[in-house]
Amino acid sequence: MKKTGGCLCGQVRYETKAEPMMTGVCHCKNCQKQAGSAFSTLAAFQKTDIEFTGDLALYGDSDTDTGNTVKRFFCGTCGSPLYSQVPAQPDMVYLKTGTLDDTDSFVAMFHCWSSTKQNWVELSPDVPAFPQNPAG
Numbered sequence: 001m002k003k004t005g006g007c008l009c010g011q012v013r014y015e016t017k018a019e020p021m022m023t024g025v026c027h028c029k030n031c032q033k034q035a036g037s038a039f040s041t042l043a044a045f046q047k048t049d050i051e052f053t054g055d056l057a058l059y060g061d062s063d064t065d066t067g068n069t070v071k072r073f074f075c076g077t078c079g080s081p082l083y084s085q086v087p088a089q090p091d092m093v094y095l096k097t098g099t100l101d102d103t104d105s106f107v108a109m110f111h112c113w114s115s116t117k118q119n120w121v122e123l124s125p126d127v128p129a130f131p132q133n134p135a136g
């Protein structure tokens with residue numbers, strides 16, 4: 001099913017051509033800072049399964065546990081975070097699902113970096129939670 005979304009100001013828009021390969025919520029400190037919120041909600045797509053229009057700005061986030069640079073793409077006009085890319089998976093796009101036009105279909109398959117989640121956030125016991133990155 002096609003899904004559409006975009007940034008707050010509408011300068012960046014996107015359309016997906018497939019279902020996400022996985023969905024998750026990231027509670028790492030960097031996601032909290034970038035989102036200005038408690039966590040990032042993410043859906044992974046093959047790069048070829050999502051099409052962006054508009055101008056994306058890029059922040060290379062090197063302050064990571066692994067030292068790898070996470071590419072964080074956002075709208076340079078309104079600042080909405082749109083997606084992230086990690087060097088180990090250059091063909092994958094981790095979409096920030098708060099930017100979907102219809103967020104009703106988002107269901108998190110897991111939580112990661114629960115070790116740094118904010119105190120008030122309560123995780124459902126039915127959803128697996130990893131203290132750090134499940135990939136290691």
Ligand SMILES: [Zn+2]
Pocket residue numbers: 007008009010011012075076077078079080
């Ligand atoms: Zn924008």
Ligand SMILES: [Zn+2]
Pocket residue numbers: 026027028029030031032040113
């Ligand atoms: Zn994160």
